[in-house]
Amino acid sequence: MTVTFHFNHNSLTLQEHITALASDKQFSLAISLTKLAVPIWENYVIGNELVYRDTVVGLIHKVDKSLLTKTITAVEEYLRSKKSKQLLFNLRTQYDDPIVALQDMDWDLPGEVQKTFYSVFNLLEACLGETETILGELTIYVSINQAIDALETSKTLTFEEIRVLLYDS
Numbered sequence: 018m019t020v021t022f023h024f025n026h027n028s029l030t031l032q033e034h035i036t037a038l039a040s041d042k043q044f045s046l047a048i049s050l051t052k053l054a055v056p057i058w059e060n061y062v063i064g065n066e067l068v069y070r071d072t073v074v075g076l077i078h079k080v081d082k083s084l085l086t087k088t089i090t091a092v093e094e095y096l097r098s099k100k101s102k103q104l105l106f107n108l109r110t111q112y113d114d115p116i117v118a119l120q121d122m123d124w125d126l127p128g129e130v131q132k133t134f135y136s137v138f139n140l141l142e143a144c145l146g147e148t149e150t151i152l153g154e155l156t157i158y159v160s161i162n163q164a165i166d167a168l169e170t171s172k173t174l175t176f177e178e179i180r181v182l183l184y185d186s
Contacts, residue, residue: 069124
């Protein structure tokens with residue numbers, strides 16, 4: 018999803034707008050949007066187990082229901098203190114198998130739930146220093162874009178409400 022927002026009579030894409038922001042503003046916006054998207058995840062996990070079977074070796078895996086909240090909290094704490102990234106690296110390992118399972122289609126999530134999961138994962142990746150994706154996009158922009166997509170698809174926020182959040186960034 019690429020959205021064009023209008024800023025001061027100029028047309029900027031979402032990516033151009035995010036790229037123009039200072040790094041701390043990018044992270045602040047990503048954290049705000051992922052926090053707004055986390056209830057999409059939480060509502061899903063209420064009635065669904067976060068379990069999938071790895072088709073390569075047949076093992077059953079379970080994902081921690083609180084992983085996204087723990088990740089956002091850890092990112093916020095790290096950005097405030099700039100202390101050790103060890104907790105972030107520990108959380109990162111909890112994403113390894115689920116990300117592969119999503120890519121291999123071993124784990125099927127509704128679109129907005131999957132976008133929320135990926136959004137928080139990409140926030141973590143950006144905080145760990147992964148500035149660009151393999152497609153050459155800013156990782157923090159991808160996190161923001163995925164959160165917006167999840168929020169809009171789930172009808173959690175309207176396009177206009179999202180636009181206001183972006184203007185305030």
